[in-house]
Structures are given as structure tokens and as C-alpha cells.
Amino acid sequence: MKSRRSRARRIATLALAAVLGAALAVLPHVNLVSSPVVAMAQAVLPILLVGALVLSLILCLRRAFIAAAILFVFGGMALLPLFPQTPARFCSESAQLSVLSLNAGRGNANVGVLAEAIRDTDPTVLVLVETSEPMIEALRAELVRGAYGHRTEPVVFGGSVDTVILSKFPLSQEPDAASQTEGALFDAPVALIQHPDLGSLRIAGIHPIPPTHGPTSWAATLRGIDAWQLRQDATPLILAGDFNATAAHPQFRELAKQFQDAVPLLGPLPAGTWPADLPIPALVRIDHILVRGFAVTEAIRIEVPGTDHHGIVARLAVCR
Template structure:
């Protein structure tokens, strides 16, 4: 009986803490559980201690504890910095979800004016928000593109800003993602593409299927040569298998910074309690010189600012 209880407890804990290892994280509600791995690991650790305290439930406690240990093993390296001190960046990227155009345009403009990012990805920014933001950046040399046609809600759109120093870039879009994305190439990017993205949030069964397809499309882009730069709100963490599969030729810019567990959503939560679903993916050979998570007034997301050295320089 104790063996049966231990097996059941271990299986239940694995489904909650490690749904990606069981191939469940493409399905709702396991997509949400995948995003919550730091939280479910902590809960499983406490549950293991409680179960192990009583003799008749000790085997179950050991089984749940083993699952908690496996969950923790994938988290520790993200919180430990192992990059050398940063240097001058060849390229700076800002990704900031502006929450259906509700983010404080003045605060975002001040951030852009202060940091001068070369490329800016603004999920949930349509024409109305772009038209509020751009006059505040007058004189700074930024050009802007919006993914959706006039009249569509901000939440369905992405805005791309490109600094003047990037040169003559070509900008386009495509049907690969449900929420239309934007890409840029040329100028200082050369043949390398920059993608501004916002995959579907997997909040229900059908949405999880769409999200899974969106992530597969991003994985195909990331397998291209030269490797692209992809920035935005992915609605995914590194504890989702589809997100990890996208890291083919690219890596998360937070890797090695010790900030791989810093939450970007929801902004009302402490950084240690939030979900890190906003990312900048960079070519694997590129070196991260700067990684910051920045509060953005009026948004439910925090912004991500990344400086990198080009692969050739790195």
C-alpha cells in the first residue's frame, strides 16, 4: 500500500512540477503549470517535508522530494551568474509589452531616450499607441512600423522601432504567428533578421494549440543562418519544452547573468514571484554585455533591455 501511495504521489508531483518532461506542456492546463515551475517546486519541497515527517507517508514524501529535486536542478543555474563583466555593446535591444496600449507613453519615451536601444519590440502596441509615442521621440531618429492594419485592437499588434544608426532596413511581416509579427533585416543587421513577436497566450485548450504552433514557427526561424534575434512577449518560460526547442542556434540573453528567474509578469508581483515570459533571444555566439529587467509604469509587464556583442566581435 505504501509503495502504491508513493508511486501515485510521485506521478502526481511529476505532472505538476515537470509536465514538460512528460510531454504534457503543450496542453492546457499543463502549459500554465510549466510556467509555474519555481512555484510548484517550492510547494513540492514543502509537501515532501510534511509527508516525510510521518512514518506511514515517508515513501510518498521521498517520491515527491525526488521530483522537487529534479525541478530545482533546472532552476539553480539560472540564478547563478557566470558571465565575465560586460563591455561595450554592438547592439542594444528593448522588449516591452505595453498592455493593450495602456503603458505610460511618457515613461517609455524617457526610457528609450535614456538608453537609446537600436531595436525596440513593443507587443500589444497598435497604431493608436504608436501615434502617442512617436511625437515624444521626435528628434531621436527612430522609425516605426505597426504589424496590424488600422482599427485592430492594440493587443493584437506589435510595434517595431528602429534607430537611425541601423541604416536602411527592410521591414516585413508574415502569417506564421496568430498575432502578426514584424521582422527587419538589412542595414547593420545585414542578412540577419530581427523578429518582434507576441505568440498567443495559452490560457485555454484551443489557445494552447495555437501557442504551440506559434512556438514551432519561432523555432524554425531560430534554426536559420545567420541566427536571428527574436524579442518580445513569448508567453513562455524556459520550463516549456517548445520554448527550449526554439533555442536552436540562439540562446536566451539572460543566460549566465544570474537573472534567469527574474519575473517580467505580472508587474504587480515581486520580481522573485513573477513569471519570466518576456525574452530576447540572441545568436548563440553573441555575448551578453547587459541584461536588465525594468519597471514600466502602466504596464502589467516589465521591460527587458539587452546589450550584446555581435558574434563576429565575440
């Protein structure tokens, strides 16, 4: 009797590990936007994988080695999409352009710390989402006068039209890559920048509505930006901002597949960017700088108090 119970427990443990592991492995490939639950689960996939690793260790301690191995292998399969899809391109030239992208936390990011980060990294272009005009003016006051004298049109603070592109060099604003529809979609301003050495380059500030607030609108925005980028000419293109999407979302991978993602690393793993205001490490990477027509030579993560996002600075070299 005892042997039967023990065997039944082993079978149940194996079945549970197989079901949990298979769910993790399949999750990054589920393209379902009618409910925010799937998108939310995909967003927190790194946290789920940490939980799966802990469970695998517990199973090992209980000598359930086969169940632990099943869960570990399936977890590894789920982890694969989180790594950059596009092979890195390295050029012999030194980095000639740099971009800083930050979700400014509804204009609450610490301007002094952000200005210090800008002075330290010396980006050519700034992309700030969830910003406000008072914050932009305070930031300019902290920097060398006229350092970022070129910008897209004033933001309308409130969570929808709140993205600005600031540049050291002249820019002309182009039609948005995505625009509001019945107040649901977040605008994505586009600027064509004239670099004195590199010529023209195009950059879009990205900030779709979170899938928790409107999964259908979120997915539609990502599809719309993807369709927009396919219509662009050969001018080097940068998409930067808070995508509210990770590499575990198939909608993001479809958009990013023709770009190189400037991924800051912590050891061998991609560094998360959200949430940055909790005592636990940021494990979710929803902020991105995607580039086409450039090679990423360096990507670093910056910390700015007052916002729940880490910023990213990407250094780029031209490869034509």
C-alpha cells in the same frame, strides 16, 4: 495498533511525496497541446515549485525527512529546464547593440515611465507587443525627435497585429515569421536592420496567442517560428517579445535551443516577467530576447506601470 497506523501514515506520506514529486519532474517534458491545462501548469511551474518547497519544509517539521527529501530532489529535477540551455558566450568586445522588449498591455503601458527607461538604457531597437498607434506616437513625442525614426508598418490594434519594431537605424520589413490563420495566430513582423558598424541584423517581434486561448494555435506558432528561423541565413538573428511560453514548455525549448536567451537574474535564479501588476513577485518568465550571432553581455528587467509584464533590456556583443 498505533504502530500500524503510524507506519501506514508514513507509507502514505512517502507515496504522496513520490507521486507529487514525479509529476513535477515530468511536467516540463510533457508535449501535449490538445488541452490548455498542461501548458498552463507548465507556465506556473515556478509557483508549483515554491509550493513543493513549502510542503518539504512542513514535512521536515513533522519529521518526515525521507518524504521531504524525495519531494525536494524531484523538485530540483523539475527546476533544471528553467535554467538557460545554451551556454553563455562572452566576448572581449564591449556591448555594441541593445534591445528593449516589452508587452505594452494593450497600449496601456505608462508612456512617460517607458520613455524614461529608454533614455536610461539607450536601446538600439525597441520591440513592443500589444501596442497601438496612439501609444507609439505618444512615446515618440516623449523621446528625442527622430530617435527611433525607422519602424515596421502600422499596427492594427486588437490583439493580433499589434507588434511594432522601432529602430535608430534604417530597416526594411520582410515577410512575417508567422501570420494569422483564420484570426487565430498572432503576426510576427520581421525587420532587416542596417547597423552602421555591425552591418545587417534581422529581428522578429514575437507574440503567439496564449495557450489558454488556443493551445493548438499557440504550439503551431512556435513550431512555425522555429521552422522559419531554420531557413534564415547567417545574418545575426534576434527573436524578442512575449512568447507566452517559458523554459518549462518543451515547444519553447525546441525553438530556443539554437539561441542564447537573455535572462535577467534575481540572485542565481532567472527573474520572472509576469504577472507584474500584482503584490506578489512575478515568477513566470514568458517574455524573452533570444539571440544568435551575438553574445549577451547584460540582461536587465524593467518595470513599467500600466502593463502586467516586465520589460527586458539586453546588451549584446557581436561574436562571429
